[in-house]
Amino acid sequence: MTSFPTSPDAGRVLFYVQHLYGIGHLKRAAAIACAMAREGLAVTVAHGGAPVPGLVWPGVDLVQLPSAAIRGGDFSQLIDETGRNADEAWRARRAGALADLAERVRPDAVLFELFPFGRRQFRFELLPLIEALRARDPRPAILSSVRDILVRSPKPGREREAADLVTEAFDEVLVHGDPAFVPFEASFGEAGRIEGKLRYTGYVSSDLSALDASPVEDDPAGPGAGEIVVSAGGGAAGGPLWQGLLAARPLTEARRLPWRLIAGPRLPEPAYADLVASAEAAAAEPGSGPVIVERFRSDFPAVLRRAALSISQGGYNTTIDLLATGVPAIVVPIGEEEETEQTERAKRLAERFYLKLFPEAELADPAAFAAAIDAALADGPRRRAMPPAAFALKGAATSAAIVAEHVRRVRGG
Structure with a gap:
């Protein structure tokens, strides 16, 4: 930049x-x-x-x-x-x-x-x-x-x-x-x-590289390529997503792929250490692909662009990055009663088939979450074939x- x-x-x-x-x-x-x-x-x-x-x-x-x-x-x-x-x-x-x-x-x-x-x-x-x-x-x-x-x-x-x-x-x-x-x-x-x-x-997209007069050409083999990329925004409210994900991942066909977990800078250090330990244990299971855990990616839109599937919460910036990159996606909006904006935005986009909506309350059912992950991955070609979002x-x-x-x-x- x-x-x-x-x-x-x-x-x-x-x-x-x-x-x-x-x-x-x-x-x-x-x-x-x-x-x-x-x-x-x-x-x-x-x-x-x-x-x-x-x-x-x-x-x-x-x-x-x-x-x-x-x-x-x-x-x-x-x-x-x-x-x-x-x-x-x-x-x-x-x-x-x-x-x-x-x-x-x-x-x-x-x-x-x-x-x-x-x-x-x-x-x-x-x-x-x-x-x-x-x-x-x-x-x-x-x-x-x-x-x-x-x-x-x-x-x-x-x-x-x-x-x-x-x-x-x-x-x-x-x-x-x-x-x-x-x-x-x-x-x-x-x-x-x-x-x-x-x-x-x-x-507003958070992709600052778009402001460059001569953007750097994207490396299709860079971080995120062919991966399941899971992110929790700033990380402060990411606990339910990580708990549900770690329970569901062993039940998915997608566990064979590489996974990248972006925890967010606001996830407390003890919780981050637990996530790293759980990811290492998951990656050691027979038939599992590698699992990378990171705090933050300044090149997050580029990582999404290369991914096979995104799983994330439904914040404004992540949602716009999903639309801009066209990556197949599952969105799990924050479930707190007063946090209505994530669910409202995700519902509107799910109705237009830009993403799959999975309610946070349903993370308690690992089998259902695993099935949703595999289904979204299988639906990837259809999503990538969609024309760009018609929004400004x-x-x-x-x-x-x-x-x-x-x-x-x-x-x-």
């Missing part, structure tokens, strides 16, 4: 990115940020989560804020970079660091990842920043970057609150999806109120062009 030089008078963009649980938001943001750099913009990313090894940001000034995280899946309490509960002193330090960064960058456009449709825990720093931006002359463009399907809030009034803030303070909402597949109103009930500010970009898949480049358009407007161009 090459870097993209910018001129001294390039338009300046500040991109606020905060990940807490998985890394999907971060990977999508990295693709958009790199596309903006490719567009010739000077991009500064205010990164509020813990660093993720292996994730690259070519051409981007990545500034680490005092990092915030959560324990497990509990979003009610932030923890700071030391592992302690975030207190008011930490919030003041963090808000000050973000405000100082915005003052230094003096952006022509500011892009907020997910806010105000999520990230409510960070209103302590975001609302003051937005007010400061609105008071500037010239006023920078204020934009939101959001995926196609939101997780619906169970609390009344949250959608109205988000729509109120968009109406009051935001220029546009960049929806990284295609309304021909799923319109924003399918998961956001107040979409009608902000319809004039919604801008669909198409889906150039979302990173389109997002960059939209932001550049706002920068020109702010600069009077």
Whole structure:
């Protein structure tokens, strides 16, 4: 991946990115940020989560804020970079660091990842920043970057609150999806109120190599070739998938093939060690192919492109990589009750025969999972013969062009 030089008078963009649980938001943001750099913009990313090894940001000034995280899946309490509960002193330090960064960058456009449709825990720093931006002359463009399907809030009034803030303070909402597949109103009930500010970009692929002027030719014999590739996104919620997989694999005909398990950077170290030990034991069984375990692949789309079959959870980035590569796939959406977006997206794609959907609750039946794996592998030729997905898949480049358009407007161009 090459870097993209910018001129001294390039338009300046500040991109606020905060990940807490998985890394999907971060990977999508990295693709958009790199596309903006490719567009010739000077991009500064205010990164509020813990660093993720292996994730690259070519051409981007990545500034680490005092990092915030959560324990497990509990979003009610932030923890700071030391592992302690975030207190008011930490919030003041963090808000000050973000405000100082915005003052230094003096952006022509500011892009907020997910806010105000999520990230409510960070209103302590975001609302003051937005007010400061609105008071500037010239006023920078204020934009939101959001995926196609939101997780619906169970609390009344949250959608109205988000729509109120968009109406009051935001220029546009960049929806990284295609309304021909799923319109924003399918998961956001107040979409009608902000319809004039919604801008669909198409889906954003995490394949950064697509931004290169001269992409490196793919090696068809590289990692993933002829393999069963199993992935669990960031890894934090991968436990049920790994347990079900290890129970089902010995029952499959596909066990004779090589398998590659990509655990994710957020799988706890003890669980990762257990997965490695279980994979070694599985590979030692008579009639078994090799089993490779890895934490992360920066070339994940290329690995998928070569694979015989993908088995994965249903996060945004993985799903778009499945569509872009055309690999035969089984998707096992996260089964947590509040995590509805993975299941909704996977159902829509399964209805169009792009993938096979296997509910997480059914992982308790190893024989059923094994049968689904073998059936999906046998169905591979049909899937590969399908025409490319008819959805817009150039979302990173389109997002960059939209932001550049706002920068020109702010600069009077």
